[in-house]
Amino acid sequence: xxxxxxxxxxxxxxxxxxxxxxxxxxxxxxxxxxxxxxxxxxxxxxxxxxxxxxxxxxxxxxxxxxxxxxxxxxxxxxxxxxxxxxxxxxxxxxxxxxxxxxxxxxxxxxxxxxxxxxxxx
Numbered sequence: 001x002x003x004x005x006x007x008x009x010x011x012x013x014x015x016x017x018x019x020x021x022x023x024x025x026x027x028x029x030x031x032x033x034x035x036x037x038x039x040x041x042x043x044x045x046x047x048x049x050x051x052x053x054x055x056x057x058x059x060x061x062x063x064x065x066x067x068x069x070x071x072x073x074x075x076x077x078x079x080x081x082x083x084x085x086x087x088x089x090x091x092x093x094x095x096x097x098x099x100x101x102x103x104x105x106x107x108x109x110x111x112x113x114x115x116x117x118x119x120x121x
Contacts, residue, residue: 017056028052028060036067040078044069050085061086 018026027033032051039046046067052060063082070079 026054028054036065040067040069051082053082062089 024030024033029052036046036049036051039049046065048064048066051063051065053063055061062085064085065080065082067081068079070077
């Protein structure tokens with residue numbers, strides 16, 4: 001399970017960029033790879049783990065990863081699928097910023113996000 005033997009065009013990679021390359025090269029955060037390996041050792045599968053992967057342009061992307069341990073051509077391998085949630089996470093951050101600004105405008109929070117004590121008579 002240390003080589004990437006099949007990879008979709010996600011992230012603008014070409015086949016020669018990924019085929020036969022160590023999978024660890026595609027993690028933006030090496031700790032994510034360690035967590036994946038630990039979960040596979042423990043459970044034999046992963047469902048919807050959020051990790052950060054590298055795209056060909058060097059940018060990272062947040063994905064939900066699912067993995068199944070399989071035997072492929074008589075070798076222990078992994079079937080990996082992922083769903084890119086980068087845009088969703090960005091939208092969540094934007095929404096949180098908008099909510100904070102709205103709370104500041106109506107006087108519920110201070111600019112650093114702390115709740116204000118309001119006296120209502």
